[in-house]
Amino acid sequence: MPWFAEIISSITFIAWLFLLLCRGLYWRMDDRLTATVADDLCGPSKWPKVCAVVPARNEAAVLPETLPSLLLQDYPGEFQIILVDDHSEDETSDVARAIAQTFRRADRLQIVKAHPLPNGWAGKVWAMQNGLRHVPADAEYILFTDADIRHPASSLSSLVRHARKRRRDAVSLMVRLHVKSKWETLLIPAFVYFFAKLYPFRWVANDKRKTAAAAGGCILVRRELVQSEEGLTPIAGAVIDDCSLAKLIQSRGGRLWLGLGDDVMSVRRYATLAEIWDMVARTAFVQLNYSVWLLIGTVIGMILLYLAPIVTGIAGVCLALSGYTGWIWTGILGLAAWCIMSCTFVPILRWYQLSPWRAIALPAAGFLYTLMTADSAIRFWQRRAGAWKGRPYEIP
Missing domain, CATH: 1.20.58 (Methane Monooxygenase Hydroxylase; Chain G, domain 1)
Structure with missing residues (x-):
């Protein structure tokens, strides 16, 4: 026929x-944030205080690759890291503490234990909520970043510059995911491609549109938009926590920006098809x-x-x-x-x-x-x- x-x-x-x-124009992939681009932007006259919240559950294996990159940020302002140990069954807290001491940055790291997970809360969102309770009130920004993310030394400065220059209340980066194995090579770029088609980056940054999205590996957000009396309670059960957080920020009047992070990388490896399959199958129907x-x-x-x-x-x-x-x-x-x-x-x-x-x-x-x-x-x-x-x- x-x-x-x-x-x-x-x-x-x-x-x-x-x-x-x-x-x-989701396919253009030119909404990026690099150290070079950030250097062209005007830095703030007084650098605001920033507090990073790092949810960590059984991350002892990856912390030696990633935590030093946060501890050694060359950010000119005050910067503190709160690592939330989410009931880890390995030595996550001990490894983090030892790394901070090795790099002589123990004063920059605070390790807190998450409270028992209540009914109706997703684990990562609950860990983020626990971290928010320890963020000082004089911090202007909060950086939510995953424990498997490795940042360049200028990462935080670039994010703050970009947020100030573009007048954005939340700046999020789709980090460069690990692509080495044959299955990662086939499927990971396609994953980013499908995400960009579902949430075009230009639309996220367009205040006239309601497209709200973020990439959970790296989100810089103004503290007052997430640290309130109810905090993250409206998205307590969110499995897809990053986009849910973006919608919450937008509902509270926040202006968003989402782009590619050239120099920010995930060290999480997916060597087999089964690992990638499970990652997608966990949340696809939720989406x-x-x-x-x-x-x-x-x-x-x-x-x-x-x-x-x-x-x-x-x-x-x-x-x-x-x-x-x-x-x-x-x-x-x-x-x-x-x-x-x-x-x-x-x-x-x-x-x-x-x-x-x-x-x-x-x-x-x-x-x-x-x-x-x-x-x-x-x-x-x-x-x-x-x-x-x-x-x-x-x-x-």
Whole structure:
């Protein structure tokens, strides 16, 4: 039925043309924050006091790679770090304390123990809430950063400069995730690409839009927007804590900015497909608000966007070359959609210093992420709660 295939290929081509031109130019990936860019901005005449809150659960293995980068920040103003030990079953607190003493920065680090997790609270949000209780009232900014994030020495100065210059109340960075293994190479750039398409960075920074998003690895926010009487209570049960926090900040009148952090890196490694699969399956169905209809729509949309162009493009061209001329436009439109898809993926590949030719494999990543999303729903229906660091998520 060439007419039906031509309709499908037309839909996918129009969809990719729309995404290319009308989705906030999400694919450009030029909203970045680097030390070089920050140096061009005017530094504040008086550097505000900043307090970092680091939720940490069973992070003894990664802290030697990351905690020194926070302790050795060259920030000109007052800077304090509160590491919240979230009921770790390893030596997280002892390792952190030893690192601070080794680098002679014990005065900069405060280690607090999280209170027992109450019903209705997600573990990381509760750890952040515990950290907020120890933030001094004279701090102007709070830096929420994960324990697996390694910062350059100028990271905090760059964030504060950017927030002041752009008049933003919250500045968040999508850090450079670890990409070494074959599965990381295939799936991690695609993860950032899908996130940017869902939450275009330009739209997040546009005060006329309601798009609210953040990347949980690095969020600088004005203290008064999160340290209040209710604190983080409105997002207590949020599994996807970063975007929920961004929405909370926006609801309280905060102005957001989200971009790529060239020099800020995650040391968390995902060597196998199973590790990445579990990471996505834990939260994918949560992102869809546990909606069956959104799940169905997502699966259909992913098939049309990422699989249909290949099938219609290759099949249409092969059939046209075999003498079935009615398939020529099916093949052309399918290949055109595949071409647009690949071109929009190239900027994020370049950011990860990967070959642009890897863009042709984006449909394979899209197919795997579709399966992960479906598996996330199946786990929910089977009452198999996801878990992080050995602590199961609550299933509503």
